[in-house]
Amino acid sequence: MPQRSTGDKPLILPSPPSAVDGGSGHSPPSRRASLGSPPSHDALGSCSQPLCQPPAGKRDPRAAPETRHVAAGPQSTVCGWRAFAPECLRAFNTPRAFLLFLCAAAFLQGMTVNGFINTVITSIERRYDLRSYQSGLIASSYDVAACLCLTFVSYFGGTGHKPRWLGRGVLVMGAGSLVFALPHFAAGAYEAEGAEGLGACRANRSLACGDRASGLSAYRLVFMLGQFLHGAGATPLYTLGVTYLDENVKSSHSPVYIAIFYTAAILGPAAGYLIGGTLLNIYTEVGRQTELTTESPLWVGAWWVGFLGAGAAAFLIAIPILGYPRQLPGSRHYVVMRASETCRLKDRGHEAASNPDFGKTIRDLPLSIWLLLKNPTFILLCLAGATEATLIAGMSTFGPKFLESQFSLSASEAATLFGYLVVPAGGGGTFLGGFFVNKFKLRGAGIIKLCLFCALTSLLAIFVFFMHCPNVPVAGVTASYHGGLLPQGRLELTAACNAACGCRPELYSPVCGSDGLTYFSPCYAGCPEAAEPGPGGQKVYRDCSCVPQNFSSGFGHATAGKCTSTCQRKPLLLGFMFVVIIFTFLSSIPALTATLRCVCDRQRSFALGIQWIVVRTLGGIPGPIAFGWVIDKACLLWQDQCGQQGSCFVYQNSAMSRYMLIAGLVYK
Secondary structure (H helix, E strand, C coil), rough: CCCCCCCCCCCCECCCCCCCCCCCCCCCCCCCCCCCCCCCCCHHHHHCCCCCCCCCCCCCCCHHEEEECCCHHHEEEEHCCCCCCCHHHHHCCCCCHHHHHHHHHHHHHHHHHHHHHHHHHHHHCCCCCCCCHHHHHHHHHHHHHHHHHHHHHHHCCCCCCHHHHHHHHHHHHHHHHHHHHHHHCCCCCCCCCCCCHHHHCCCCCCCHHHCCCCHHHHHHHHHHHHHHHHHHHHHHCCCCCHHHHHCCCCCCCCCHHHHHHHHHHHHHHHHHHHHHHHCCCCCCCCCCCCCCCCCCCCEEEEEEEEHHHHHHHHHHHHHHHHHCCCCCCCCCHHHHHHHCCCCCCCCCHHHHHHCCCCCHHHHHHHHHHHHHCCCHHHHHHHHHHHHHHHHHHHHHHHHHHHHHHHHCCHHHHHHHHHHHHHHHHHHHHHHHHHHHHHHHHCHHHHHHHHHHHHHHHHHHHHHHHEEECCCEEECCCCCCCCCCEEECCCCCCCCCHHHCCCCCCCCCCCCCEECCCCEEECCCCCCCCCCEHHHHHCCEEEECCCCCCCCCEEEEEEECCCCCCCCHHHHHHHHHHHHHHHHHCCCCCHHHHHHHCCCHHHHHHHHHHHHHHHHHHHCCCCHHHHHHHHHHHHHEEEEECCCCCEEEEEEEEEHHHHHHHHHHHHHH
C-alpha cells in the first residue's frame, strides 16, 4: 500500500476542543479515532453507523477555524538501529513489511507456547514424573507472567517506542525457550533401555526404588520459569503490536491487517503441533539406540529440540523489529483522515484523556483505570473473552491428550491430528472474522451481533461431547481376563494365568493380544519369552498364557503397544470439534475491533492490556489447571512409583467427555 511521507513541513491538523488528539511529537498518532468517550449507557451503539458522525462544518481540516501545528520531521520515521540506518532499509519501512516481521514473531510465539508446549505435555509428564495438574501449572505460568507485566507494558509502552518494546519482548521470549529446554541437559540421560525385556514373565523383576531417578518432578520449576519468560516476552505483541498496526494503516484496512496478524498467531500453534509431533517420533537421547518403540509408554520423544530452534529464531526476528521507527512514514497523514471520524468527548475525564500528554506519568493511571471501569461494553467484552480463554487454554493444553485417549493413539499421532484440526479451523476462523468485519462494513452493534452468533453456534456444537469413543478394553483395568466388564475403579491385574510370573505394577508396557484385549504388560499377559520381530516390524510375544488362541488349541500371541480403536464416531466427533474451534476463533477479531472502538483513542494500548489481564486472570490461568484437575479425575490407572502416584496411564473416555461437556456448557 503506497505511503505518503510528510517530509519536513509541519502538518496542520484540526483541533476541536473535545476531539482525541494523537499528534504528539513524543508518541505516534493513532490512525483510527475512538468511538467516543464511552458513556455508561451506550458505549458502542452511539457510534455504530457510521463509525462516528463528524461534527458539522469540520469535514475539511484545512477549513477548521482552530488549527494545530504538528512537527513532522523525518528523523522519527527512519528505519535503522540508532546511528546505523542505511538507505537500503527504506524499502522495508512500510506497514506491510512491519506486518511481516510482526507475523513472524506472533507465529513463533504461537508455535512455541501454544504448539510445542501443548504437544510435549505428555512427554514431560512421563520424563519428569509429573501429574496433569502440575503440567497445568506449567502452562498457566505463561499467563501469570503476562498478568504481572501487562499493566506496566501497555501503560508505558503505549506512549513509548513501540517497536523497541516489541523487539526486546521477542528477545526475552527466546530466552524463555532456551530455559525451557534446559532440564533435558541438566537431568542426565533418560535410562529406559531394556525395560520392555524385563516385562516378560520369565525375565520379570522389579526395579529397585533406590536405583530410580528421584526428584525429577522438581524440574517443573524450571519449566515454569521458562514459561514465565515466554509470557513476559510475548506481552507487548498483542497490545503494542496491535495498536502500532492500527496507527499506521487506513481505518478500512486495519481489521484486515489485524486479522492477518492474528491468523499468523493461530497458524503458529498448528505448526507447533505438526513439528512437535514429528519430533516426538525421535528418541529424546538423539543418536542413541533403544529397544523402545513410539507405541511404548516408556518412550520419550525429542521434545526439547523445538525449543532450541525457537530460541534461536526469536533472536533473529527481534533484530529487524528493533530497527523500526517510532512511527512509519506517512502515518501522520491518517491523523487528518481520522479527525473526521472522531467522536465528541462528553466529560472532563475524557477531555483529560484526549490531552497528548495523558498517560505519560504514573499519576494518570488511576484515571485511566476509572475510565475503563465506567465502560460497560469494554467490561462485558473482557468477561466474554475470559470465558472463551478458559476453554481455549484448557482444550489447547489437553486436546492432544483427549484425542490420544479417545482414539487410542500415540502422543505424536494425537499431536499431529490435533494440528490438522487447528490449522484450517483456528487460522481460517481468525482470518474470516477480520474479513467479514471489513467486507460487510460492520460497525458497533453489528460487530457484537456477529460475536454473539459465533458464540451460540459453538455452544450448540459443543453438545457433541455427549458422544465418546468406548475405551479399548484393558485386561484387569476395564475388562476381566475372560472378556467381561469390571466395575469402575476396581483393578484385578493378577489372574490364574499370570499368578506364577510375579509381575510388578511398576513395569507398564501394554501389549495387544490376538483376542483384542490390551494387557498391562507382557508379564501380565503371561508371555514367557522376550519379543521377536514381527512381519510389520513390531515386536511380537509368543505363547502368552493369558491370551486365548481363537481358532486352535494353545496360547495366543501379543504385539507391543495398545490395541487400536475401532470407534465409528471418530469422524463425527472430529467434525464437531472443528465447528467449535472455527466459530470460537471467528469471533476473536470482531471482539478485538469492538474493544478498539469502544475506548478513548489514547487508551487503546492500555485498554488491550487491561483486557488481557482480565482474560488471563479469569480464563488463561485457571483454564489449564482446572482442565488438568478434571482430566485427573477421569484416570483409571495411575503409574506406581515405589508407592507414590505418578502420571496417568489409562483414562475413562466417557468420564473425560462428560467433564469436557460440563465445562464447555458452563463457560459458553
